[in-house]
Amino acid sequence: MNTKSSKSLIYGKNTVLEALLKNPKRLNKIYIQKNFSPDNRLKKIYNLARENKINIQYINLSKFDEYFEQKPNYQGIIAEVSPVEYIELEEFIENSKNKEGFRKILILDGINDPHNLGAIIRTATGVAMDAIMLPLHRSCPINATVEKISSGAVNHIPIIKTTSLSNSIDILKKNDYWVIATQMNASDNYYEIDYTDMNFALVMGSEGDGISKTILNKADYTVKIKTDFDSLNVSVATGVILYEAQRQIDLKQS
């Protein structure tokens, strides 16, 4: 969603609530629609905002529309926020050094659609991925639409931004990560590899172009999802693979 203001804005009750619960320092100001009938979530938002000393202003719906080029479903609330914080790969690796078990991260190579990016971040958070990595110049930014579609999941998962996906993958490999890339004509099905005994980095490419060749060449495994028709939507494909990994992990632990 393009905002007309240079400020970062988010909207929607769940989105604002998640940001308040997880990272209240991100919120600079909250705007609530005048005469909007308050429900439980709105009351919760109000109380948390008071607690965290965040300014609340009541404005007319017409005023809301001044903030956004398109008119999304605000659900009576928008908030001015600092952008989502990214973390450096080195910092992420350092932080996870002493944790038990294996790490799993998701790398998105050129996802440009905010709906797909939002849905993918929500899924990745749902299966407790350790982080998501995005290339700085070839990705949709984490904007208001992405944050809304993710149901605020962007506040719950470390997001690593990199200027060179290729270099970052080299660093991951040196740190004992195995790289899995998806490719239409791979010989292995996505369910034929064992996700339970390694740190893995799953790379998903854009629907149009797939994964770039440089990245494919660095992959330790390539896997496919068979389909009788066209390809899958990238957020569906990501869900299918991440939940297969999770199924294997659940079964091993049970």
Place this chain on the structure above:
Amino acid sequence: MNTKSSKSLIYGKNTVLEALLKNPKRLNKIYIQKNFSPDNRLKKIYNLARENKINIQYINLSKFDEYFEQKPNYQGIIAEVSPVEYIELEEFIENSKNKEGFRKILILDGINDPHNLGAIIRTATGVAMDAIMLPLHRSCPINATVEKISSGAVNHIPIIKTTSLSNSIDILKKNDYWVIATQMNASDNYYEIDYTDMNFALVMGSEGDGISKTILNKADYTVKIKTDFDSLNVSVATGVILYEAQRQIDLKQS
């Protein structure tokens, strides 16, 4: 996508091409953008249209915008079509009586978002579901956005529309279908049931309201998808379950 015209319109190269390949009688007229540089798909469309004696008209981009309230990415082409044809449940059951093996159908209980509906139809076609069933009054219609997001898959899978989901499910059960419903607090995980030895009808509910109680009460199985955060996007959740069923079927056949 709301069209300003009362005619049914579709847009995008893949969408028009799929309709032409699968069901050329649906197309009444094709509009191609003047001076749009033709690629292979556009040439294929041109040839198929000629073959099927479908009128082609070259118009300016500004004219395209008269047809749509919002301005989607037309990719140089729109087409006037008859709506997607629905099939009656009785007809579907009759048609599939003499087919070998088990049937699998997907029932969508109140999916209102066209992006989700389009992505779900694409996934269902990808795993070769035998049909999709939609309730007439509680579903997003198969419009231009749904058809585009589905990559034209709406032309490849029988779509059953019903005025009473409840009655239709009774009919399915009498015809030896087992009904699987998804529910957040079900005790079984979606991967804990065997999809390979029965005709099944998987019911997915809307993200907001889930599956209606009447339908839940008719289910033979309820299953959940565990998530650490919120719920999954419904098109992702549908993909996860349908591909688990497909994984089981593939493994049994190999």
